[in-house]
Amino acid sequence: MAEAVIDVRGLVKTFGQQRALDGLDLSVRLGEVHGFLGPNGAGKSTTIRVLLGLLRKDAGEVTLFGGDPWRDAAPLHRRLAYVPGDVNLWPNLTGGEVIDLLGRLRGGLDQARRGALLERFELDPTKKGRSYSKGNRQKVALVAALASDVELLVLDEPTSGLDPLMESVFRDCIDDFRADGHTVLLSSHILAEVERLCDRVSIIRAGRCVESGSLAELRHLTRTSIAADLDTVPDGLAELPGVHDVEVDGRRVHLEVDTTKLDGLLDALQTGGVRSLLSQPPTLEDLFLRHYGDRIDPAEEVLAK
Amino acid sequence: MTGTVELLRAFVRRDRWLYLWWGIAVALLYVSQAWSVDGLYTTQAEFDKAAAGMESNAALIAMTGPARALNTTGGQVTWQAAAFGVICAGLMSMLVVGRHTRAEEESGRDELLRAAPVGRYAPMTAALLDAMIANIVLGVLVGGSLVAYGLAVADSVALGVGLIFSGWFFAGVALVTMQLTTSTRAAYGLTGAVIGIAYVLRAIGDVSAPALSWLSPIGWYQAMHAFSGLRWWPAVLPAAGAVVVVAVARSVFDRRDFGSGVLPARPGPGRAGAGLTSGFGLAWRLQRPAFAGWAFGLLLCGVSFGSLGDDVTDIVGDSSYSHDVILQGSSNVVDGFYATLIVMLALLAGGFAISSALRPHTEEDAGRVESLLTTALPRSTWLGGHVAVTGLGTIVVLALTGLGLGASYAVVTGDTGALLRLSVPLLTFTPAVLTLSGLARLLHGAAPRASALAWLGLALSAVVLFFGDVLNLPPWIQDASPFEHLALMPLQDFRLTPFLVLCGVAVAFSAAGQVAFRRRDIA
Secondary structure, rough: OOOOOEEEEEEEEEEOEEEEEEEEEEEEEEOEEEEEOOOOOOHHHHHHHOOOOOOOOOOOEEEEEOOOOOOOOOHHOEEEEEEEEOOOOOOOOOOHHHHHHHHHHHHOOOHHHHHHHHHHHOOOOOOEHHHHHHHHHHHHHHHHHOOOOOOOOEEEEEOOOOOHHHHHHHHHHHHHHHHOOOOEEEEEEOOOHHHHHHEEEEEOOOOOOEEEEEHHHHOOOOOOEEEEEOOOOOOOHOOOOOOEEEEEEOOEEEEEEEEEHHHHHHHHHHOEEEEEEEEEEHHHHHHHHHHHHOOOOOHHHOOOO | OOOOHHHHHHHHHHHHHHHHHHHHHHHHHHHHHHHHHHHOOOOHHHHHHHHHHHOOOOHHHHOOOOOHHHOOOHHHHHHHHHHHHHHHHHHHHHHHHHHOOOHHHHOOOOHHOOOOOOOHHHHHHHHHHHHHHHHHHHHHHHHHHHHHHOOHHHHHEEEHHHHHHHHHHHHHHHHHHHHOOOOOHHHHHHHHHHHHHHHHHHHHHHHOHHHHHOOOHHHHHHHHOOOOOOHHHHHHHHHHHHHHHHHHHHHHHOOOOOOOOOOOOOOOOOOOOOOOOOOOHHEEEEEEHHHHHHHHHHHHHHHHHHHHHHHHHHOOOOOOOHHHHHHHOOOHHHHHHHHHHHHHHHHHHHHHHHHHHHHHHHHHHOOOHHHHHHOOOOOOHHHHHHHHHHHHHHHHHHHHHHHHHHHHHHHHHHHOOHHHHHHHHHHHHHHHHHHHHHHHHHHHOHHHHHHHHHHHHHHHHHHHHHHOOOOOOHHHHHHHHHHOOOOOOOOOOHHHHHHHHHHHHHHHHHHHHHHHHHOOOOO
16 A cells, blocks of 8 residues: 555544544545545535644544644645635735745745746736635635645645636646646545546545545445346346336336446346446446435434534 | 615614714814813913913924914814814724725625615715714714813804814715725725825914915814804815715716726736745735834824923923823923823834734734645744734834934924933833733734733723823732833833833743644634
8 A cells, every 4th residue: 555645543623512523534645636525514624724733633643744743734834735725815915926925935936837837827926915806816826836846735625716727727737746746635525626636535524534435446335327228127127136216117227226236237137138228337426415415314413413 | 876775774784883983082082182171270370371382382283283272171172183083084984985885896795786776876875975974973972072061062063063074075085085996905095195185284384384274174174263263164165175076986986897996906026025935024024014104103203292392391281180190290390291201102102012913813813824834834933923023113113202202302402312311211111012912912822812802901001001090090900001110211210120020021921822822723
């Protein structure tokens, strides 16, 4: 197994009565883009703020580059760059000044890359902080982060406010960053972005990690939907292990099957003579909805509060 | 104009406390003059003597206004309060107009409103009416409180009415500047400059060129000659002026796009200068404008008080309040007066020190700290930069105030030794001022939500200074003010022990606050 850049075990953080993180585990390996998924209030930003040494953990183990993010905050920060979801700039400093300031404080800025990024993101560095729109403030923070010489990017919903063109520029930048062997922790709601960018994903809910692994691994945990035209519909499809929601319409069959039980179903379908077959693997959205959709167990809801 | 009434109702609801506090403060500004004049002079002969001293002092006239009937309570009220009253009314009008026009436009809230069935002119009309109501509240409170105090009714009412019209005029000016710039802050700057020019024009006019005073709205108000041969017609000038500036504002509004201004937003440097590399560099850059404002303001205070020279003998009067509080029980009037004045100026510098010490809290609140603290900048260095600005800034502000005071006193009296005699004492209050900012630092570190309580330290020190003996406050309350422990130079000799002890207290507060900050969560 590759070296873990971020390793979190059993992390607990409480704010007064509220338990924001409740035994969270998270492992991000060197050289991967790790998606960090969860709805608002699940604890994504809290986790990131503990990782950055802004908040102090109440219990659990947290290591960043093998060090303690609270105690060794400043030296560790030399190796990473952070882009918050809500970028607040100083109203009387220009974007260019902020980029230089943050880069210098991180320990160095690649001037050529800075210029290239300003051009790619179409950002005017001479405007004052107060006159930037939300998307442009986000670009200031992204350029500052991407132009710095760092090994890890921590991004908290970095594309909120960016238009689709800029989102695609952002994705290219992340690909380049990974190609250099660097690591990214990407917290996001935008499932298409995570699916496109991430090697592995952690899904959290109510302060705990409920699912973690590569997208391929996670897909095994959920169902594939199948639509088939058959010569004859075999009996007992609905009784096969792992098969759900069977709908038969003449010779046409719609059903859902647990991805691990796909084999048995295909054997059964073949006996009926398959004319056409449409198989749709689960999307990240299905994965996400499986954890957050209509299946929320009321008892668990109460516990989460 | 659709929606004007609804908007106005909402604005008044949002602003009603603002009106009231401004009104009470400005009314106090007027009435306290009457109160202090009546407290200072026990006999008319004494009052006449003081008035003669004031009339011949050009510096005082430049500060306040034309000297008329200064040996009467009403004359003194008009003289001392009128110029500052208009400045207050102008600032209030500016804030009321600004927060409902450009500030709303800048934040994007106005856009939401304008998408509703609201007329194009409705928001600015409602904001203007709101400011007009605010000034009426102000004027009624001022006029009413002077009548209640027992001054002549017609003249008291005139002071109120003139103030209302002057406020309306500056509300119109603010409405124009809000159309000119894209940022509310810049528009406040422009309006402030107009108010400042009005003040300076009448200062020059009152001292040497009376025609210039007629170019100033403050001069118009003072030309009503309240309590010294009242005449009403000059009140027409600010009222007519208000109509003109509002018409200008409307025509500028018609010519500009939503969200834009007439003056282009200036671009800044595309790259950071060499100064912006450290925690200190950033702290200095962020605090520089506030520092410059405080330093300049206090320097001016020092210069204007120093220009009183030795005339203070007559001004101070002979009542028991002036003996106990202003002269600290001393019979050396000049030294006693300046000793108290120096503590007062040091207290004002406390305003800079506290607001500077609270700046990191503002930064944290605005969410601008996390991007800094996720770089290799350690928390201690970030905060240390602000601590250094507060510490050095306080020393410089005190030194400048003292230099202004000593230099202008030396120029007026020809006593060059006064330069050091009056400027050094301000610096000896450095540990007391830094104790106040240390308290602010401690609160920010240990209990960030209670940070604003730091201002109580300043309030307590001021109450103890001015009313400690008068109100017979218990000794432990008086001892809580750090200013009470230091020697009142030049009246008393410098005492080293309390100076060093307070230095220790200030450092301990600040250090404890910095340690607490390093150990807590960032908001």
